Amino acid sequence: MISYLPYPVRIDEIKVETEDGNLKTFKLVFENETQRKAWKHVPGQFAMLSLAGQGEIPIGIASSPTEEGHLLFTVNRAGKVTTALHQMHMGERMGVRGPLGNGFPIDTDMKGKNIVIIAGGFAVTTLRATLIYLMEHRQDYGKITFIYGARTPGMLLYQNELQEWAKRDDVDLHITVDREAPGWDGLVGFVPTIAGQVAPSPENSVALICGPPIMIKFTMPPLEKIGWTDDQVYLSLENRMKCGEGVCCHCNVGPTLVCKDGPVFTRTQVRKLPVEY
Amino acid sequence: MKVFRLSQTELDNMVQGWSQNRRVYRPAAGRQQSTHADCAPGWERVAASTPLTLPPGPSKTSVKTFLFPQPETMQTYTLKSSDPDKGLMKEPQKATEKQIIVGLRPCDARSVKLNNLPFQEDPFYQVNLARTVMVGFTCSAMCATCFCDQMGGSPMGTEGLDIAISQVDGSFIAEVLTPVGEELTAEIRLTPAEDSEINALAERRKNSPQADFAKLDVLKGRDLNTLYKAALWQTLGESCINCGACTFNCPTCYCFDVQDEVVRGQGRRIRYWDSCMFPLYSLHTTGHNPRGQKMQRTRNRFMHKLKYFPERYGLFSCVGCGRCVKDCPVNIDIREVMSDLLAVE
Numbered sequence: 346m347i348s349y350l351p352y353p354v355r356i357d358e359i360k361v362e363t364e365d366g367n368l369k370t371f372k373l374v375f376e377n378e379t380q381r382k383a384w385k386h387v388p389g390q391f392a393m394l395s396l397a398g399q400g401e402i403p404i405g406i407a408s409s410p411t412e413e414g415h416l417l418f419t420v421n422r423a424g425k426v427t428t429a430l431h432q433m434h435m436g437e438r439m440g441v442r443g444p445l446g447n448g449f450p451i452d453t454d455m456k457g458k459n460i461v462i463i464a465g466g467f468a469v470t471t472l473r474a475t476l477i478y479l480m481e482h483r484q485d486y487g488k489i490t491f492i493y494g495a496r497t498p499g500m501l502l503y504q505n506e507l508q509e510w511a512k513r514d515d516v517d518l519h520i521t522v523d524r525e526a527p528g529w530d531g532l533v534g535f536v537p538t539i540a541g542q543v544a545p546s547p548e549n550s551v552a553l554i555c556g557p558p559i560m561i562k563f564t565m566p567p568l569e570k571i572g573w574t575d576d577q578v579y580l581s582l583e584n585r586m587k588c589g590e591g592v593c594c595h596c597n598v599g600p601t602l603v604c605k606d607g608p609v610f611t612r613t614q615v616r617k618l619p620v621e622y
Numbered sequence: 623m624k625v626f627r628l629s630q631t632e633l634d635n636m637v638q639g640w641s642q643n644r645r646v647y648r649p650a651a652g653r654q655q656s657t658h659a660d661c662a663p664g665w666e667r668v669a670a671s672t673p674l675t676l677p678p679g680p681s682k683t684s685v686k687t688f689l690f691p692q693p694e695t696m697q698t699y700t701l702k703s704s705d706p707d708k709g710l711m712k713e714p715q716k717a718t719e720k721q722i723i724v725g726l727r728p729c730d731a732r733s734v735k736l737n738n739l740p741f742q743e744d745p746f747y748q749v750n751l752a753r754t755v756m757v758g759f760t761c762s763a764m765c766a767t768c769f770c771d772q773m774g775g776s777p778m779g780t781e782g783l784d785i786a787i788s789q790v791d792g793s794f795i796a797e798v799l800t801p802v803g804e805e806l807t808a809e810i811r812l813t814p815a816e817d818s819e820i821n822a823l824a825e826r827r828k829n830s831p832q833a834d835f836a837k838l839d840v841l842k843g844r845d846l847n848t849l850y851k852a853a854l855w856q857t858l859g860e861s862c863i864n865c866g867a868c869t870f871n872c873p874t875c876y877c878f879d880v881q882d883e884v885v886r887g888q889g890r891r892i893r894y895w896d897s898c899m900f901p902l903y904s905l906h907t908t909g910h911n912p913r914g915q916k917m918q919r920t921r922n923r924f925m926h927k928l929k930y931f932p933e934r935y936g937l938f939s940c941v942g943c944g945r946c947v948k949d950c951p952v953n954i955d956i957r958e959v960m961s962d963l964l965a966v967e
Contacts, residue, residue, distance in 0.1 A: 347743045349696050351711050397699045397709040398884045400891075424907035438709040584912060585904050587880045587893075592740055594877035595896070595903060597922075598912070599846060600930035619850050621904075621912040621922075 347590045351395035351440025352380045354416070359435055362419060364499030368467055369431055370407065370419045373441060384444070386410055387451055388475035389553075389581060389609045392443030393589050394418060394430065402426045403586045403604070406444060407470040409477035416441065419470045419502060445589040446608045449475055449579060454551055459487035461545040463564055465494050465536045465556025469502055471581065472555055476510070483515055490545045494521040494536040494560075498529045519543055536560050541567030553579045565612075575612035582608050582615070582622045598622050624798040625820050626812040633787070633794050634673050636810050637724055637757075641668040646722040647688070648674060649681035662687035668724065676725050679765040680943045684873035685730040686737065688723055689750045692894035696746070696880065702887045711891065716749045722806070724757045729770045729943040731758050731782035733873035739935040740876060746893075755802050758783040764831065767944030769957055771831035772838060775941055778827040788823055795823050835938070841963060842932050849929055850921070852966045858924075858959065859917025861952045866897035868946035868954075869923065874939045877903075898922045924959050 358372035375381035386392075386406055393401040402424075408417035422431045433439065449455065449471075460479060464472045472493075479486050491510070495501045501520065511518050521532035521539045532539055536556060544567070545552070552573065554561055561580060568578070584596035584603045591605030599619045601607070628636065640646050646668040664683030668674075697711040734756070741747035761777035764770070770777060780786040784803035788795045795815055798807050815823075841849075869875040879896035882889055896903060899920070904913045913919050931939035940956065947955050 346745050346748070348745065350713055351697075353710050395711065397711060398701050398882050398889050400882050401880065427907075440709075440711055583906075585906055587878065587896075590743070592744055592878075593880070593893075593896070594740075594898065594926070595879075597926070597930065599850070599925070600933040617847070619847065621918070 347588075347592070349442065349588070349590075351393065351401070351442040352384075353377065353438055354441050356433060356435050356437050356439065357415060359433075362502045362504075363467075364497070367422045368419055368502065369422075370417055370502075371430070373416045373418065373439070374414065376438070381414065384416075386444035387448035388478045389448035389471050390444040390446045391471070391589075391608060392416070392418070392441050392445060393586075394420070394426070395440030395442060396426055396429050396433075397440070399426045399429045401440075401442065401587075401589075403445070403583070403589055405471035405474075405581070405608075407473050409474045409481065411478055411481040417474075419467060421467055442589065445604060447606070449553055449609055450551075451475070451478060456485055457487065457549075459489070459546070459548075459550040461490045461492070461550055461552040463492045463536060463540055463552060463554045463556070465560040466496070466500070467502060468555035468557070468581075469493055472553060473503055473506070475553060476516070480510075480513070480516065487549065488517065489515065490517040490519070490543065492519045492521070492536060492540055492543060494523070494534075494539065496523045498522050498526050498531075517543075535563070537563035537567060540564050541570075544571050547571060547573040547577060551577055551579065553581075555581050575616060578612040579609055580612055580615055582610060584622050624804065624807065625815040625823075626796045626798070626807065627815040627819055628787075628794045628796060628812065630673060630675075630792075630794070632812070633796075636807075636812070637668055637674055638670055639810055640722055640806060641670075644720050644722055646724060648672075648723075648725045649676060651675075662691070674725065676759055678761065678763055679768065680727045680729055680873075680945060681725065683871060684943070684945065685723055685726045685734065685756070686873050686876070688721060688754055689734060689747055690737065690741070690876060690878075690895075691750070692878075693883075693892035694746050694894070695890045695892055697891040699889045699891075700887060701884060701889055714890075716746070718749070718753055720753050720755060722755045722757060726756060726758050726783075727943070728758060728760055728777060728779035728781070728783070728786075729768075729775055729941040730873050731756055732770075732773075732775045732779065732941045733943070735782045736874050736935075736937060736939060736941065737876050739937070755784050755806065756782065757785040757787065757803075757806075760786055760788045762789055765944060767947040769942035769944060771834055771942070772957075772960075773938055773940050773942035774833045774835045776827075776830060776833050778830040779833070788826075790819065790823065790826075795819060797823075837964070838928075838938065838960060841928055841960075844929075844963075844966070846929055846933070849963060849966055850925060852963065854959070854962045854966070855917055855921040858954065859915070859920040862899075862916065862920040862954060863952055864899040864901075864916050864919055865951060866899040867949045867951065869897040869899055870895060871945040871949050872940075873943060873945070874927070874941060875923075898926070924956065924963075927956075928960065928963060
């Protein structure tokens with residue numbers, strides 16, 4: 346039976362991620378030890394963040410299941426609940442309901458393959474979870490390529506971690522910003538351009554692409570040119586949601602429910618759907 | 623199966639007997655609004671004075687109001703700073719007392735089974751289902767707006783009912799279909815029906831319109847995207863005003879919205895009926911709306927009933943009660959939509 350009751354959690358840490366202050370990462374710890382132990386998620390899944398008196402919002406889980414004891418959510422301030430969340434303080438109580446959705450195929454289609462992760466803007470959150478998971482299980486996967494772009498250097502999330510990952514020789518990292526910026530000596534250019542330059546081989550590979558629709562649209566042609574097929578490409582959809590359990594119908598894309606059948610779909614699956622996302 | 627014959631007085635006495643210590647509801651007589659606060663519009667608690675007679679056709683509002691009531695409190699909480707439980711979501715006590723619904727039609731009884739497919743794992747729906755007894759009235763005739771037979775039901779159908787009551791020559795034949803129905807009928811002394819009466823009922827059932835969905839089943843095999851792109855949606859979307867009357871009165875429309883409601887520091891999270899006819903239904907916080915156009919929303923409702931729901935659950939999400947046909951202010955008729963869809967190449 347479904348439970349719509351959120352688990353009580355406390356805000357353990359709040360980190361302002363970006364220069365505009367609009368993105369914050371919330372570290373949440375469970376109040377109840379049994380619930381903490383029972384929580385099992387896979388990268389790519391999401392959860393409902395619940396604020397009493399405000400409502401619930403579906404947010405991708407930014408922490409990897411290997412980071413035990415807490416959950417991370419990076420939240421953009423945009424609407425009623427996210428604005429209220431941004432005003433909350435450390436130690437305060439909120440709720441988490443989940444994990445929900447299917448997540449990336451870490452144990453099936455991705456196993457043993459080269460993984461190409463392409464992220465644009467703050468859609469990088471669940472891909473951060475994925476990358477950390479992959480690095481913790483490094484021997485199970487082939488070459489890992491991580492391409493991530495933001496508008497400006499100050500808009501990149503997880504900056505300390507990006508520096509750490511750059512030092513590793515088992516991850517091929519490409520971080521880019523849209524245009525030249527003072528103090529930035531990294532890559533410059535849109536994600537599709539960089540993806541074209543990196544040109545990851547499609548052989549025995551899987552790509553996970555998350556970002557604004559326009560980025561996904563332009564990232565595909567350079568990949569297709571070098572032989573990538575729709576079956577190899579995983580995307581994550583989002584739609585307005587209420588229940589998160591496949592009952593309330595809000596997130597439907599044709600017969601598909603993003604919350605239950607997704608949010609992760611192959612590009613082949615997405616192509617068969619009406620464009621209602 | 624036990625079958626009884628009742629006179630109008632015996633029927634009224636039986637139902638009023640049930641209402642002594644239980645909640646018994648019937649469709650409100652005439653245009654009268656419900657007189658009890660716990661009752662849904664269009665339904666009323668059975669009172670001692672009103673004889674049970676029903677106009678032909680389904681009740682004004684459907685039976686979903688009892689299984690999927692609005693609002694339904696999902697959680698309660700306090701926001702008082704002095705309370706250590708501030709912000710802690712708690713599940714409310716679920717109602718367990720029996721409710722007996724008298725006078726629903728076979729179409730509505732089927733809708734309960736159809737809605738049970740998406741609500742299979744829903745704790746609130748299941749609790750309500752378990753405490754609801756359905757005493758239905760079969761239909762002697764079909765209204766001009768009825769088409770239950772095309773959707774897999776029948777005017778004499780008993781599916782989903784605990785007791786089915788049929789009017790025969792001034793008296794009533796009650797077929798007891800479930801153990802719950804047996805418990806209810808065991809409380810009073812009833813006259814068993816004669817074999818001739820049982821045979822007459824069977825004969826009438828045989829001669830009534832039978833479930834026939836062979837024609838419509840063709841839709842299940844049709845390509846989803848071809849139907850989705852059909853030209854008919856444009857025309858239909860132009861006349862539809864997205865008022866949502868069809869969705870609220872529909873027994874098989876089941877989508878819901880969830881909202882928080884706080885009064886003086888005490889809050890509750892509630893769910894209530896929503897409608898895919900409304901732009902807010904699918905609006906993203908960014909301002910992007912996947913179904914921003916009126917036509918897209920009209921299409922979604924019909925495609926959900928006739929294509930999306932069957933793809934997931936194998937059955938059409940429509941029982942042919944005809945309420946949407948009756949209540950549509952711009953005369954959209956789902957039967958015409960179905961035949962137009964069948965004609966799409």
